[in-house]
Amino acid sequence: MAKSQTVVFKNQPVIIGSYSIVGPKEGAGNFGEYFDYVMKSDSFGEKTYEKAERKMIQHAIVGAIEKAKIKPTDVELLLAGDLLNQIISSSYAARDFSFPYLGLFGACSTMAESLAIGASLIDGGQFDHVVCSTASHFSTAERQFRFPLELGNQRPPTSQWTITGAGACVLALKGKGPKITMATFGRVVDYGINDVNDMGAAMAPAAMDTLMAHFRDSKTTPDDYDLIVTGDLGKLGSEILIDLMEDQGIKLGLNYNDCGQMYYTRNQATLCGGSGCGCSATVLNSFIMKKLLDGSYKKVLFAPTGALLSTTATQQGETIPGVCHAIVIEGVKQEKKK
Amino acid sequence: MDEKKRNEAYNNYVKAKIPKTKPWPSLFNSFWVGGLICVLGQGINDLIMLWFPNMAEQTAWTYTLVVLIFLASFLTGLGVYDRIGKFAGGGSIVPITGFSNSITSPALEFKNEGIIYGMCVKMFTIAGPVIVVGIISSIIVGLIYLFI
Amino acid sequence: MYYLWVFLIGGLICAFGELLIIKTNITSARILVLFVLIGVVLEAFGIFDPISDFARAGINTPIIGFGASLAKGAIGAVKARGLIGAFTGGFEATAAGIAAAVGFAFLFGLLFKARTKK
Incomplete structure (x- = not known):
């Protein structure tokens, strides 16, 4: 084990x-x-x-x-x-x-x-x-x-x-707001993708690895979360992640989405969606936080991925390693007025 | 599991998964934009020949290239050429105007790092290989012709 | 009307470049290098001039024409001056193009600023 x-x-x-x-x-x-x-x-x-x-x-x-x-x-x-x-x-x-x-x-x-x-x-x-x-x-x-x-x-x-x-x-340590209850630290995963224009495919295996570790360690399933969200896998990458997870016997349902995929409207011509550090950061600190605060979401699994490449490494023929860290954020419990 | 096999299988899977875009629209766009740039070149050349009837054909063509390079460089500065490029792809990369764009765009991009180390050094980040390969191959061709 | 041929041949050359981009994902720097080489080879084998007589700007405007001038310059200089021509010819023939590209890049680099894409 x-x-x-x-x-x-x-x-x-x-x-x-x-x-x-x-x-x-x-x-x-x-x-x-x-x-x-x-x-x-x-x-x-x-x-x-x-x-x-x-x-x-x-x-x-x-x-x-x-x-x-x-x-x-x-x-x-x-x-x-x-x-x-x-x-x-x-x-x-x-x-x-x-x-x-x-x-x-x-x-x-x-x-x-x-x-x-x-x-x-x-x-x-x-x-x-x-x-x-x-x-x-x-x-x-x-x-x-x-x-x-x-x-x-x-x-x-x-x-x-x-x-x-x-x-x-x-x-x-103390205060009002959503709570971080768990964190899963990710390993560096590389499945041999070397196309710098296809970051989603390079990072999806890392997301799979960390999510599998998370579900295994925390003994939870995707159904325990209101939202499972990756950072910037984009349209292609998140489809790949769903396939990879299914191969491992875990089905990501409608509660799964990707910040990059959701970010832009169709008319903004961004192809596979948004990426970058700011992608998951701005979505978490706006949309997800607000939904946690108003009680729409009770438990969110936030798992952005990163591609750990540099132009030097790729020019030397290296493939693109990815990493993914996940945290569980639980919303403020809405106490019913007695 | 064997890592090499796993990676190979994954790469094949990703290749199959990448959305297939129809090539025809972008091929058509690059065809007509590229064609028009060539027609523009011919037009400029013919005008020069019309105005300066005594000019040698080779000289007139050199002037034409300079005008095309000027236009592309200017449009790059105005921020228009990258939009043409997004639409036309090969249509605006392959003509000499694309060469001009590939020198002006890094000049604009890296001027924040200073005139010498930014603009002058980075000017050839894209076009550098074109000049290097072009010159080396011309030397080789010259040497071959020397011995035959 | 030779403008039609200029348009068709120029357009086809550019579409071929686009086809390479789509099929192989190569960057624009590689495209430019490849087409310059095509020009050098065409000129070296003496095929460029017959096409050029017919296609005019259709083949001279694409960077193939730049490659052809490089080779043409080197060949001409070798015939006129011997060995040293192999080194001077290429640059001599393309000097105007390179100088213009560098000069205007410098000028407009000073005048304008790179803008974020929309």
Whole structure:
């Protein structure tokens, strides 16, 4: 029997505040009405898109702290990461805050990674308030991983659209809000996909691996959750995940969906859907949080995946490894008035 | 389970799963856009010949290329060429205008990193191989002709 | 009306490039390299000129024409000046194109800014 990858939290850390900020294209997408802030332009008043990405993270962190109704001085630790080399967006964003910072890299799974680590630290009793944040920006990801913006090329049908957006939330030992009850840390999984335009296929096996570990360790089934949501597998990737899970004898039903697949409307021509750190982060910190708070969802399994590649690795002929971390968030129980 | 076999099976499965898009619409678009760019080239060439009847044919064609390169570079700067490219694909990559776009677009993209290390260094990130391969093959062809 | 031939041949060459993109997912840099090589080979075997007489801008506007000029320059220079021509000819024949591409890229790079795609 494999060793358990799942942590069950005794103290159940609470998400006391969450904030999401997105670009104009994302604001026009399916989740538009749920976001806290929609930027008027992708540059967010900054000279470069990298600086805009950094400013988005700062904006999201400040917003989450405000919504949590705590003071910045109450924050003991910031856990953040992004897609850029040496995670500069997060580190430079942290430069302007007074609290300590741990930089994380889990590619597009960073939101779950930061929440899982943050919840563990709080559950262990070392911290009272931890802020988790991540962001991605279409224009910075495009130039780092793909081509110049103005190059006249076509996107292959399997490609996805990096989301411009940032999400942040405040985890606390005590307070009101949805609780993190479990976390499953994922292994790095590589099924030998080397097409950089087909991230969904590269990451789906990692999602399968972590979800299987989660169901095995927690002795739950997909039916125990109101929503099982992956991050940015996209249309193709989430179909692959459903097939992979079925091969393992587990059927993902209508309660399964993928943030990237849901993100944009059909007219926005994003092919297989959204991707990037900001994809799962902005959906979690807007739509999912609101549904947890109003009681529509009681138990959500949040399992974003990340593709752990760099252009150097793929140019040297490497395949694309993926990782997936999962957390279980339980909503505020609606107590009936007596 | 054997990892190699598993990966091979998975890759085959994914290949079959990828949605098959009909090639005809994009082939048609690249056909007529590419054709029109060539017609534009011919038109410019004929105009130059009309205005400067004494010009050598080769020189007139060189002027034509410069005009096409200018137009593509300008449209890239305006942010129009990438939209043409999204629509036409090969239709706007294969003509000399695509070559111009592939040099101007990184110049625009990387100017934030400075004129020297950004713009000048990165200008050839896409077109570099074209010039390298072109020059090397021309040297080889030249050497072959030297010995025959 | 030779414009029709220019359109048809130019269009077909571009559609062939698009077919390669669809079938093999190759990037635009590889497409450009491939077509330059096609041009060099066509010129080296002396096939380019007969096609060019007929297709005019239809084959000269695609980057095949750039490859052909490279080869043509090298061959001409070798015949006129011997060995050194193999090294000077290619660049000489394409100097205007490369200089224009670099010059305008520099100019418009200074004037404009890359925009996020819609």
